[in-house]
Amino acid sequence: MLTLYDYLPSQNAYKIRLLLSHLDLPCQQHYVSIFEGEGQRDAFLAINPTGAVPALRLEDGRTLAESNAILIYLAEDTDYLPADRYRRATVMQWLFFEGETVQSTVATLRHWVMTGKDRKRSAEVLDGKRHGSLKTLNILNKELERNQYLGGADYTIADISVFAYAHRADEARLPLHEYPHIQRWITQIKAQSRFLDTVYPYSIDPHSGLELP
Numbered sequence: 001m002l003t004l005y006d007y008l009p010s011q012n013a014y015k016i017r018l019l020l021s022h023l024d025l026p027c028q029q030h031y032v033s034i035f036e037g038e039g040q041r042d043a044f045l046a047i048n049p050t051g052a053v054p055a056l057r058l059e060d061g062r063t064l065a066e067s068n069a070i071l072i073y074l075a076e077d078t079d080y081l082p083a084d085r086y087r088r089a090t091v092m093q094w095l096f097f098e099g100e101t102v103q104s105t106v107a108t109l110r111h112w113v114m115t116g117k118d119r120k121r122s123a124e125v126l127d128g129k130r131h132g133s134l135k136t137l138n139i140l141n142k143e144l145e146r147n148q149y150l151g152g153a154d155y156t157i158a159d160i161s162v163f164a165y166a167h168r169a170d171e172a173r174l175p176l177h178e179y180p181h182i183q184r185w186i187t188q189i190k191a192q193s194r195f196l197d198t199v200y201p202y203s204i205d206p207h208s209g210l211e212l213p
């Protein structure tokens with residue numbers, strides 16, 4: 001069976017849980033207490049050299065890290081990753097956007113706000129993150145005005161990836177309600193078969209107020 005190295009409040013890990021749910025694939029979970037430094041121990045660094053979740057252990061023992069790489073692996077030969085060369089590249093386009101832009105803006109700001117770390121950051125740093133987050137939401141809103149889903153007419157792992165943090169942007173004190181096309185897209189994703197609605201707040205982990213090691 002597959003093993004997901006997981007931390008429940010992680011929306012990067014939620015991406016994998018959501019795809020596994022759509023695919024109805026069984027998987028065992030191994031929880032990693034990232035704020036207590038468990039990710040930095042040798043045993044986990046052997047699985048993911050960055051020390052971050054999610055990571056996946058395949059049935060044959062090989063391991064894989066980076067949420068978007070795991071999505072690509074699991075989605076191969078399914079409707080969630082198109083075979084067509086151009087359409088596949090547009091899925092990658094949005095996966096790279098997610099990894100580079102969504103994670104460093106909306107996801108980071110949400111983490112800080114939800115764990116109280118925003119109070120330890122300077123106004124200048126917070127303003128920068130907020131500005132970057134609003135720019136990210138604007139890009140997504142415009143794209144979703146043009147297209148039903150990211151890059152086209154079909155729901156793919158590009159949507160799963162970006163959805164993970166984008167649909168929780170209000171938890172970063174961002175005005176998600178001001179983006180009508182993102183709202184429409186969220187509603188459509190929530191209506192997908194075997195959608196997984198369970199999201200965990202950082203507050204379930206008493207250690208989440210610590211800075212990551």
Ligand SMILES: N[C@@H](CCC(=O)N[C@@H](CS)C(=O)NCC(=O)O)C(=O)O
Pocket residue numbers: 007010011012013034039050051052053054065066067068099103212213
């Ligand atoms: N780019 C990575 C980011 C993973 C990441 O930042 N994971 C967080 C939880 S959401 C983590 O485990 N952080 C612990 C650390 O970086 O030490 C991905 O997409 O998987």
